[in-house]
Amino acid sequence: MSKSRLMYLPLGGAGEIGMNCYVYGYGPEDAERLIVVDLGVTFPDMDSTPGVDLILPDVAWLEARKSQIDGIFITHAHEDHVGAVGHLFERLGAPIYARAFTANIARRKMAEHGFSEKSVTTVAPWPETVTAGPFKVGFVPISHSIPESSGLVIDSKGGRIVHTGDFKIDTNPGVGEAFDHDLWKSLAKDGVKALVCDSTNVFSMAEGRSESTVGPEIEKFLGTAKGMVAATTFASNIARVRSIAQAADRAGRSVCLLGRSMRRMIEAATETGLLDDFPSVISPEDVANIPRENVLLLVTGSQGERRAASAQLANGKYMGITMKEGDTFLFSSKTIPGNERGVIRIMNQFSEMGVDVVDDSGGLYHVSGHANRPDLDTMRELINPQALIPMHGEHRHLREHVKIAEAAGVQGVLAVNGMMIDLSGNKPKVAEYIETGRTYLDGTVKVGQFDGVIRDRIRMALNGHVTVTLILDENDDPLGEPWCEVMGLPEQGRSNAPLVDVLEADLDQFLGRAEDRTLADDDKLEKELRTIARRTTMAEIGKKTEVTVVISRLS
């Protein structure tokens, strides 16, 4: 039997922001026992994934080793860490472990997919550990922008790994545990093989600001606001939601929660005992019965999501509530790169309604949940690992994080999705390259990233679509003219005649001079008709369109 090895394999999150999924293994080569850390999702966009509902990590590699998986550990309840549990559980079939709040959210997701709540086990924090095959895994409380975030201590005979999960260093986070320097330092006392560390904010040079600095600013803001106020933030940021609600309460405003995730998150935090001082809330129906200046709406949709409460209020109405001149809308959030267009659209819609919009451009009403560079330095110094492996970040973040580690004399390992790293020796090395990718949840179907489905949709969006129908008789002679239908194309082009007429004429002309063997050969005929259709649209409208050719033969 071959020697055991300790390995690390990111399947998502390393080379991107979102869709976190990391694998650790220990055992004989290619027969390691495995654990999975996080099963997150990422979100589609019109540029690259039109029509897609959700993006999941491709877990084909894991599925093929289903029997080797001893557990799935979820660090915290953000969608990009827990969002795929319901979608992928069946294919992995291992028990899920998380702390209480995260487990509460995970169970809701499991239930939506018809799985038992028992598939999720609630774990107490460090020093308790879970034994999973050759691993002992402990959940070490760490501060982030959602309650009960945890770094993981992953012990095996191969040595200790510390996996930070997403974090910031906040000694006064409002809700949830403060960052405990001594606790984190204590993890390092017998040496740490590798620190696998959050990297998203590596380019932010300032020290991180505490969540506790936001509440007072919001309170000041509410002190001067007139009319109705709506505030949006990530619903999962319970500390923020609580700060806003308490500030509202002190300003004599009743809080109304709008948006499904806002209600669900507060419910989960209350159920798990994290939130016992949340002001009582009013229903959307009650809002009309209270003077506007006594209302604060706490709403979802800080990223401009089209169907969320913010967007619907900006469209004019949500749950019977309409904002108007003299009201104020507060973004207690930052816009994630790529979401600017949606957020700006909302801002302008409110502007048209006469609603004042206040955002975080002055740096008062939001703080990041991720460690900036000085905090990353602190973490590295506390853990003092043999190697630092940056995770959760785009390539540029991981690369920069490696650079700063190496500048500090710590070995850095740049491992992106699919790079299996062997941590057994003194120097981590790439053991193998695994094929990874994304799985698209498209409607109710899971579609592979490279199946061509989305590529075809993008092509139709860029080029429009032509359907060519042709009927041939028993002698392979065309029965009448070919028939064309277009979608997503201008009605006429250069010839100033209807585009379909020009197409049909050109195709008919071709058929008139086509050889018998072409007419008898479906593949050949289809290819020719497509080529002509594309040539004609290019000449008429300057576009090579997508073409579907349907040839019917009477027999």
Add this chain to the structure above:
Amino acid sequence: MSKSRLMYLPLGGAGEIGMNCYVYGYGPEDAERLIVVDLGVTFPDMDSTPGVDLILPDVAWLEARKSQIDGIFITHAHEDHVGAVGHLFERLGAPIYARAFTANIARRKMAEHGFSEKSVTTVAPWPETVTAGPFKVGFVPISHSIPESSGLVIDSKGGRIVHTGDFKIDTNPGVGEAFDHDLWKSLAKDGVKALVCDSTNVFSMAEGRSESTVGPEIEKFLGTAKGMVAATTFASNIARVRSIAQAADRAGRSVCLLGRSMRRMIEAATETGLLDDFPSVISPEDVANIPRENVLLLVTGSQGERRAASAQLANGKYMGITMKEGDTFLFSSKTIPGNERGVIRIMNQFSEMGVDVVDDSGGLYHVSGHANRPDLDTMRELINPQALIPMHGEHRHLREHVKIAEAAGVQGVLAVNGMMIDLSGNKPKVAEYIETGRTYLDGTVKVGQFDGVIRDRIRMALNGHVTVTLILDENDDPLGEPWCEVMGLPEQGRSNAPLVDVLEADLDQFLGRAEDRTLADDDKLEKELRTIARRTTMAEIGKKTEVTVVISRLS
């Protein structure tokens, strides 16, 4: 004959950033003589305008009054001010006026569309004026991020209007005229009816930085850079391009220009005498013959445009040049909201190549060309107008600009695209609402914003497409089964059978029980087949797809 009135009508740029197009009129109501200020474009995106090449203002209102137009005045040579001249000239048919550099660029565009260069007249700066019908128009030099930008003084019997165009207040802009406070103050001495003023940076509270502060920072940066350096900025920012090239020259680096617009802009600036101290450049072929540390590439594509030089270098190669580990790429630019994804993609591609990327996140290597709030205040105080009409900005910018004017005791007028403002009386008022919009240049065809062409493309991108073909015989009986082809849809769904098979079976089942009068009625039959196809895809894959039905009847 009715009394003459002075009117202002934005057709583009008021309520958006980009696509500037403003109309001024003087004369009897509805028979005013008109002038047009700027004919700009804006750029498509995948979210709302997939496949579109360029977006132009809808000038239907102007075209219907072609004989009333006395001139088209272009303030400066940015695409969002001059980009539509070639596309729309024929429909407006009025002489185009601009200063030398802008005229040079405008003539190139006219030539591309086969128009005479004589259609563009070069105008000397203020105090010279052009007489256009009842108007006298003067080009007043103003600082911006492109040479020879001008504000316009528009005099008529209705009073003086000052139209700033895009501007910043820069007393040391490097290339082109410095902002001249005395000159601008002098325009106001007999009173100004309305100041029509740039608004894009109204939310930037800091004083604007001079272009002249950028060069020294770039020089410092080049002093420490190793390997090959590539720098990108807007090619039209001649001062910046010159600063970079001169810094390179001093650092012992030869400059190579990459990208069509980079070469064209430098050519235009040289032809018009604005640039007589640009270092000599080397060709892309020469780059290979020079040590990497002696090369600086000046490249297009600062906004991540897929086909530009930056994106192609990030993809691996452009004009035979490949960047590699140890090289540096500098964004001497800011990312326009909405372009983040493209820019970030390039950054990560370079990271993968080992190329260091430096951007303006530290605030060193770029300054905005637009007036921040303090500069807007200065302009308003210099001109001291009866009314301030904010232009060039989204609704939120215009609204904020009105607010600060009114807080300063100046009447503010919020006029978005399509709002015709009568400036004749003491209080500007809305005279009429004009239908406005956008015209899409799609391939070689101009498509109206509401023609449904783009809507259909977006639907196909979101929902995929099914073609249903059915042949009926002389007795209206189906000849064989209906035939389905899908594009942009998963191959199978819930039934675990091919989607097309399920579709065909469901459609065939319907035909089996369809009444004769349905089978005889194309419209009815098509509607039913579409409904069934959509119902089936919804059940199978969770999506209601777009459907094209082709019914052929043998007769």
